[in-house]
Amino acid sequence: MSLRELITHSRGLPASGDGPVFAEPWQAEAFAMAVTLHDRGLFTWEEWAATLSGKLKHPGALDDASDYYHCWLEALESLIASKNVADSHDIDQLAAAWQRAAHATPHGQPIRLENDPDRS
Amino acid sequence: MAARVRALETILTEKGLIDPQAIDAIVDTYETKVGPRNGAKVVAKAWSDPEYAEWLKRDATAAIESLSYTGRQGEHMQAVFNTPDTHNLVVCTLCSCYPWSVLGLPPVWYKSPPYRSKAVIDPRGVLVEFDLTLPETTRIRVWDSTAELRYLVVPMRPEGSEGLSEEQLAELVTRDSMIGTGLARAPGAG
Numbered sequence: 001m002s003l004r005e006l007i008t009h010s011r012g013l014p015a016s017g018d019g020p021v022f023a024e025p026w027q028a029e030a031f032a033m034a035v036t037l038h039d040r041g042l043f044t045w046e047e048w049a050a051t052l053s054g055k056l057k058h059p060g061a062l063d064d065a066s067d068y069y070h071c072w073l074e075a076l077e078s079l080i081a082s083k084n085v086a087d088s089h090d091i092d093q094l095a096a097a098w099q100r101a102a103h104a105t106p107h108g109q110p111i112r113l114e115n116d117p118d119r120s
Numbered sequence: 121m122a123a124r125v126r127a128l129e130t131i132l133t134e135k136g137l138i139d140p141q142a143i144d145a146i147v148d149t150y151e152t153k154v155g156p157r158n159g160a161k162v163v164a165k166a167w168s169d170p171e172y173a174e175w176l177k178r179d180a181t182a183a184i185e186s187l188s189y190t191g192r193q194g195e196h197m198q199a200v201f202n203t204p205d206t207h208n209l210v211v212c213t214l215c216s217c218y219p220w221s222v223l224g225l226p227p228v229w230y231k232s233p234p235y236r237s238k239a240v241i242d243p244r245g246v247l248v249e250f251d252l253t254l255p256e257t258t259r260i261r262v263w264d265s266t267a268e269l270r271y272l273v274v275p276m277r278p279e280g281s282e283g284l285s286e287e288q289l290a291e292l293v294t295r296d297s298m299i300g301t302g303l304a305r306a307p308g309a310g
Contacts, residue, residue: 003238004249006229021151021225026125031225032146033128035192036138045193049267053214056233065232068216073125086131094127102123113130 001064027069034076043079051075150225158189159222159272160293163304164286166199167277177201180272189221195267197222201274202300206259209247209300210271211239217265219272223298230299240264250301273297275304 001009022028038045055071055078081087101116113119132138162184166173176183180197184190191197197219200208212218213236218226229235238246243260247253254260263271275297281289284307296302 003229003232003234003246006232006234007250010227010229022147024122026122028147028151029125029129029143031150032143033125033132033138035146036142037132038193040137042137045195045267049215049217052216056215061233063232063234065228068228068231070121073121073128076128080128080132085135085137086128090131091124091127094130095123098123098126098130 006064022069023066024069027072030069030073030076034072037076037079042083042085047079048075051079150220154220155224156222156293156295156298157290158187158224159219159295159298160290161286162187162189162199162222162272163274163293163298164289166274167281167289168286173201173274176274184222184272191219191221191270193267195219196269197272198263198269199272199274200261200263202276204258204276206261207247207254207300208271208273209239209243209260209262210265210273211236211262212265213237213240214264214266217267217270219265219270222272223295227295247301250296252302273300275302278304278306280307 022031034048037043038048043051052072052075055074056068058071061067061071077088077091097113097116097119098111100118101113102111104115104117105111129138129140129143133140162176165187166176172183176199180199181191183199184197195217200210202208212230216226216231218230235246240262243262244254247260265271275293277289278292281292284292288307292305292307294302294305297304
């Protein structure tokens, strides 16, 4: 998407022209986690900006910025790992557990980690 | 992605680093409470009150905080005033640093690689994409935001806005005019 198309799209959005702040709920959660962890002092905002900009610079970055929160999440994971809170292996395993729990949960009911059939 | 975020949330909650309720509160704040209306009030006040404008020019962080719009990342704010000779344009070439407390979260185009790369190299060309053509004699000054310093453009007060209240003036201040990719609306224009 060209810059002009992005601008036109942004202007076509309802209300104040700002549209929804987050395209999907997980983006809002990833955003808020970074803000909270900074508030808690896990990292400085300079560290955050440097890590995020490193992720955004990846080759093949999309012109329409639709990968922005993917980069945000990667930055969050890499800072969490560098601060020895959790590494990507821990996150992979728990994400898989959440996915299994989601599959095992009947539609309309809240998904709980306890519903993971492989849970030990 | 959703499962990954959920996994992160679980780990961070178990370690006592985040509180799910606090996460919800932050999301709510940025989805509904913080937005360009804050910045518009700052600009309208600067247009109406020369003393406030002077303060905003000298110490934007304090002048903005006085209206209870406080940055979360301890960032400093600088207000850059448009004049007939100089137009100001804000970008973050590195990532997407943006004055959240006064403008909310940035629009998609602000975060896009084309805007971030072109704004510095060819600001006049970028403004044309926004249908904003400035006189050749107007100098365009580009401000590159950082984690420590964020910018708010104070657009020129539109002609014909004499006698309007601060509230009415704030209606003329668009988000884009505070980034520098637009001008304030003329009174009576849609």
